[in-house]
Amino acid sequence: MGNSDTKLNFRKAVIQLTTKTQPVEAQDEAFWDQFWTDSVTSVQDVFALVPAAEIRALREESPSNLATLCYKAVEKLVMAAESSCATAKEQQTVLNCVRLLTRILPYIFEDADWRGFFWSTLPGQAGENDSLNDEDGGSMPLAQSLLNALSDLLFCPDFTVAPNKKAGPETHEDLQSIDxxxxxxxxxxxxxHSPAQYPHHDQNRSEILKLLLTCFSETMYQPPGDPLPxxxxxxxxxxxxxxxxxxxxxxxxxxxxxxxxxxxxxxxxxxxxxxxxxxxxxxxxxxxxxxxxxxxxxxxxxxxxxxxxxxxxxxxxxxxxxxxxxxxxxxxxxxxxxxxxxxxxxxxxxxxxxxxxxxxxxxxxxxxxxxxxxxxxxxxxxxxxxxxxxxxxxxxxxxxxxxSDVLDVIAPILYHLNDSRQDQSRVGLMHIGVFILLLLSGERNFGVRLNKPYTVRVPMDIPVFTGTHADFLIIVFHKIITTGHQRLQPLFDCLLTIIVNVSPYLKSLSMVASTKLLHLLEAFSTPWFLFSNPSNHHLVFFLLEVFNNIIQYQFDGNANLVYTIIRKRNVFHQLANLPTDRASIEKAVSRKRKGSEASQRSVPNSPTVADPPSMEGSFPAKEAQPGTLKATLAEMPGKGWWWELS
Structure with missing residues (x-):
């Protein structure tokens, strides 16, 4: 019953603030204390009791009241930090102020006229409170006062950290003097030293850290290309x-x-x-x-x-x-x-x-x-x-x-790349994972480590194989290239560059990985694909360099790859006899595009050859969720065309 009364009182205070047409004086402590003296149980309650529409209405219709509310909340945090937040009442006040500012700040950032509010001094507030002044006696911007107070409170004994001394009102440590x-x-x-851990300390830290993260989110509300730091x-x-x-x-x-x-x-x-x-x-x-x-x-x-x-x-x-x-x-x-x-x-x-x-x-x-x-x-x-x-x-x-722990980083990265390849909303995850592998592949030790046998059997929708981590990497990359969405096409160069970087150190590729490499060459070397984009030939160069490196440096242990190359020798013969006259090129490209458009309407992005069975217990990659962004990059030939090889 008491909790319901507290929420009702808080809601009444919000309604009073949003419906007042005249500015409320900052000295009216009885009014402003309604927002942080009562015990609102959680940040979810604050978000529910302070609707977004009312915050925007307050910003537009009573800007002075919104400014005073922010000022008083920051003032309470600064005063709590100066008094070391020693009592339970002060701690509850701090939490309520933190929750209220976390709710309000995004609506201040979304209005260009308000973005500089926290970095300026409120009219009539300068000099009124020494706690918000700097060492020279001038008025400190609210943002600096807020960040200083929050940083102090993150190391407040009995609130966010365990005290090093015996607790008590007489022995409570001063936040301004502690190390x-x-x-x-x-x-x-x-x-x-391993400090004592208490759940309420973690909860209080989390609330303050969320407010800091909200403060730092100001960049999200600025227009693209805005140079303001x-x-x-x-x-x-x-x-x-x-x-x-x-x-x-x-x-x-x-x-x-x-x-x-x-x-x-x-x-x-x-x-x-x-x-x-x-x-x-x-x-x-x-x-x-x-x-x-x-x-x-x-x-x-x-x-x-x-x-x-x-x-x-x-x-x-x-x-x-x-x-x-x-x-x-x-x-x-x-x-x-x-x-x-x-x-x-x-x-x-x-x-x-x-x-x-x-x-x-x-x-x-x-x-x-x-x-x-x-x-x-x-x-x-x-x-x-x-x-x-x-x-x-x-x-x-x-x-x-x-x-050797580098392989413990590689396996989860490849797992997440494979799992995210069809979800456009996770294209950022794909980029960061590929860039990490590209960075690591530039060093010799990385390529050498990939020769360790792969024994971790995580259910994934990739063909079953017995081999090394290098086989695992090649198979996942093949899956990304052949079944990923179109927004991943700019990453193809990076994926093949990674394989090129590690190829001189791969001692023994499995038959599955060898077949996947030749399959990529077969797809990328078709005339219509090579001539459809000025940069597509780079993909063939990368694959040829992979084969050259493995044959030159690791020929003895790669019988599977050599056998696959011999079996697919027609691919190399066709590549050596590419048409070079304009008429042949235009004929090959137009014929393939017409045939591909018809096949894509029936079965889009489906290879004509059946994939080997996937691992037991695996699930297909998650597709893009409704509402995700569509590809904005220049169109390249559809992936479904690559399997219709002549």
Missing amino acids: SCEYIWESGVGFA NQWLTYFASSENRHALPLFTSLLNIVCAYDPIGYGMPYNHLLFSDYREPTVEVALQLLIVVLDHDNGQSAISVDGTTTGTAMDQGAEITREVLAPQEGSQGEPQNLFVNYLSRIHREEDFHFILKGITNLLNNPLIQTYLPNSCKKINFHQEILVLFWKLCEFNKKFLFYVLKS
């Missing part, structure tokens, strides 16, 4: 944020240390609530958003060649080595990228790589009991983080390549 490096959320990179991210990742280092290590460690399986008890995720997973997911999203932010600097060292200890265990993280460097133009640097590029201890690399591989392989776990293991759904974010690690820290890339 937040002693309160890193999880052991791992730069921190050896994201000031939220620039300030958050700069040296102005005194918590940048502990925030970076906390976000990275909590992601890499997360184990969704736990002790392995079947169906444990149905019996017990996992409060850590939502926090890990939003922490991962926030981390990759900050790492992706470009301040415009060009002098950040990302080669991982710095000397000295990058991160020591415990709270003694060496700020001298990790201190920000001045950019060539004096612009603020992204400290998160700076810190990431300076990790170089092997034990840190092992911790990061193990955490990433555990999470990537989670969807591939097979058990006798159906659905007995918890499955995560943020594998795409994990791949983006792995890409950023390889991009900004070359020492980590070399560590991955020399480690």
